[in-house]
Amino acid sequence: MIQSFFILCSGADRDVLDTCSRGEKNKYAGIGATVFFTAVLATIAATYALFTVFDNVYRAILFGLLWGLVIFNLDRFIVSTLKKRNNWWKEFGMAIPRLILAVIIAVVISKPLELKIFEKEIDRVMLSQKNEFTVQNQGEILAQYTPEINKLDAQIAAAKQEIATKETEVNNLYEIYIDEAEGTAGTELLGKGPVYQEKRDKHDAALAELTTIKATNAEKIAQAEAQKIQLRDEFNTAVSTSQPIINNFDGLMARIDAMKELPWLPSLFIFLLFLAIETAPIFSKLISPMGEYDIKLADHELTIKEWSAQKALQRKILTETDHIVNDRVYTDIAQDEELYNYKKKMAKEILKRQQDAFYRRQTKILG
Structure with a gap:
């Protein structure tokens, strides 16, 4: 079986x-x-x-x-x-x-x-590749948001620097009018005279400007920080959206490519x-x-081939013989005088009938 x-x-x-x-x-x-x-x-x-x-x-x-x-x-x-x-x-x-x-x-x-x-070795290679793809993907996505984030960081730094510069100016004016009051600098006269009051007014004006700048820049910094948070959320969303594609990168071609490592x-x-x-x-x-089966199969095929060739040859001979016989038969018929006279008589009859029919048709046309 x-x-x-x-x-x-x-x-x-x-x-x-x-x-x-x-x-x-x-x-x-x-x-x-x-x-x-x-x-x-x-x-x-x-x-x-x-x-x-x-x-x-x-x-x-x-x-x-x-x-x-x-x-x-x-x-x-x-x-x-x-x-x-x-x-x-x-x-x-x-x-x-x-x-x-x-x-x-x-x-x-x-x-x-x-x-x-x-499979286990390929999984290890693919895990390494996925990690590389993850880092590369995050870097490419981050590159899209980096210019905007850097711009916001620059705005925040400029706002903070403006506040720090104004605070330094206010502190300097404070020291100037205090020294004037103590008589350790300026006119070196102890007490709060006209010069002291002038310097105190400058300090107070600068302090008021500092308060305004702090309020304005604090709002700018808060807006910039909010935009940075929004950009970070968009970045995290883009990363989380593209990560499943990397995680599912384990098809047939990916495994074949990993096996090359x-x-x-x-x-x-x-x-x-x-x-x-x-x-x-x-x-x-x-x-x-060449075994027994091969010999018998070759003999069987050769027998069929020879038998087919013999049948083809017989058909060819039969066809040639039939042509020769037909040629002889029709040659003998062509030489038969009785058949010739009969066919001649019939041809004459047909010609007469055609002529009579043509005459009758022409007569009707001429009226």
């Missing part, structure tokens, strides 16, 4: 193989088993790869089974069309397109399984393993001697 199934997978002609020895059947059962298990691996690989794309188990299984059937059909076709004819170089030349196709299939099958085998040697060996599995049926047929 199992042997019959694997022989079916090998694409061998069952009618011919049933007449062969047990060893020949075992050989093609082994080839069919290779084709079958390659399709199974292809199904598993495609299911995992499509699961990373669709994130849906049922859809991934459905398309994975479809892909496995495609690979099975291709492998079965490749093996079944490669025939032994006791000419190794000719067989190898015929196998080159099939080997190229086998390499492509091996790449397609091995890559998703590599992603699954090195890992050492290439393990991936190479996995690819070579699947390449060996995929090309094993082809090379087994190439290196194996």
